[in-house]
Amino acid sequence: MLRKFFGLATIAAAMQTFALSAAAETFVFTAIPDQDETQLVERFGAVEAYLEEQLDVDVRYIPVKSYAAAVSAFRNNQVQLAWFGGLSGVQARRLVPGSEAIAQGVEDTRFxxxxxxxxxxxxxxxxxxxxxxxxxxxxxxxxxxxxxxxxxxxxxxxxxxxxxxxxxxxxxxxxxxxxxxxxxxxxxxxxxxxxxxxxxxxxxxxxxxxxxxxxxxxTPEYADYQWTIRGDVNERFGEGFKERVTEALLNMDDPDLLKRFPREGFIPASNDDYSAIEDTAEELGLLR
Known part of the structure; x- marks a missing residue:
């Protein structure tokens, strides 16, 4: 009987540890380093605070040194969300099946x-x-x-x-x-x-x-930057998490935060929006 009790206690303790670990899961994102790192840290540090408040989970922004490093971090699940350019977004989504472009700046449809x-x-x-x-x-x-x-x-x-x-x-x-x-x-x-x-x-x-x-x-106008999210975030952070992230990005309306990008606001995006970018990259031999 005592052995059974300790067995149940061990299982309960393990479940509690698992629950605490899941609750402490951190949602990590990055961005292509298209400007000086100081400017990017200021911009995405503010995004980090905003997303943490909106999603009610720990959120962390990690800077990277190159476009390739941003794509690699996304592929390796070191980050679950990234602010990509048109080409880097196409590259990342090719490497991670099921990932999606979910939001773009108003200006990004006519870059x-x-x-x-x-x-x-x-x-x-x-x-x-x-x-x-x-x-x-x-x-x-x-x-x-x-x-x-x-x-x-x-x-x-x-x-x-x-x-x-x-x-x-x-x-x-x-x-x-x-x-x-x-x-x-x-x-x-x-x-x-x-x-x-x-x-x-x-x-x-x-x-x-x-x-x-x-x-x-x-140049003439083309589609460019977008937020891309991994397709497995719901499995990691709970049902409906991808939709919550999308909603948070689309509802980002703080003037100071938008000015940091700079963007008027964010609108829905889809992978199909970047098919012309993908075709051009294929033509120039820039996709693996």
Whole structure:
């Protein structure tokens, strides 16, 4: 009888430990490092606090050093939610079957890339890409960036019927949009491609010397950033959790929080919204 009692007590203790462990489960998210880390930590630290309040679970934001690291963290279930660009989102969802794009910024349905040029290059704003670009030096952002690499390369190839390496005298990758501005402004590269919002925010904040660097061309619109969530979050955090996360993101309306992105607000997204990005990446050989 005593043995039976201790057996039941052991089972009860184990169940209690399991329950406490489940209750302490942390929901982790990350974001592609498309700007300086300080700016990202400020932005997503605020998102962390917001989601924790809305979801009533422990939430943690972890920064990563590269676009590839963000995709790997998602694939390995180190994070369950990520703020991806169009290309990195497609890559992540391919690696994790059942994962879904659930929310995007209002502006993300009509995103653009800017080509900027150093004043010493002699390049002026134009309505199309011309042979005046030939022989200049050029930098993309990150190799995995939609707005800093994928779409700019697509339009360069479309305009010149050649790879960027055959158009420019030197091609580089800055790593992020903020660094692209700095490198072109300093004259390290004649021309660079970047996210239009990062440029406009930097200009608005007085962080760019527009006497040294200016926008010379902009791409047509395309779909870009989105929140992508793993398909197995309900198994880990409880039935309906994915819907609760989606609702929290769509209801994010704090002006200060939205300004940090910057976005007017968030609207529903689906994997199909990024089929054109996927097709373009396939065409350029950027998908595994």
């Amino acid at each position: 653009r890339s800017y080509f900027i040029a150093n004043a010493e290059s002699g390049l002026e704003p134009a309505s199309e890409l011309t042979d005046e670009l030939r022989g200049k030096t050029f930098t993309f952002g990150s190799k995995g960036s939609t707005s800093g690499r994928l779409m700019p390369e697509y339009y360069l190839r479309d305009a010149f019927s050649e790879a960027p390496e055959d158009v420019f005298s030197r091609v580089g990758f800055s790593g992020n949009h903020t660094r692209t501005i700095r490198l072109v402004e300093a004259g390290t590269y004649d021309v660079g491609a970047l996210n239009f919002q990062v440029w406009e925010t930097a200009v608005e904040n007085g962080e760019v010397d527009t006497d040294k660097v200016q926008v010379i061309w902009e």
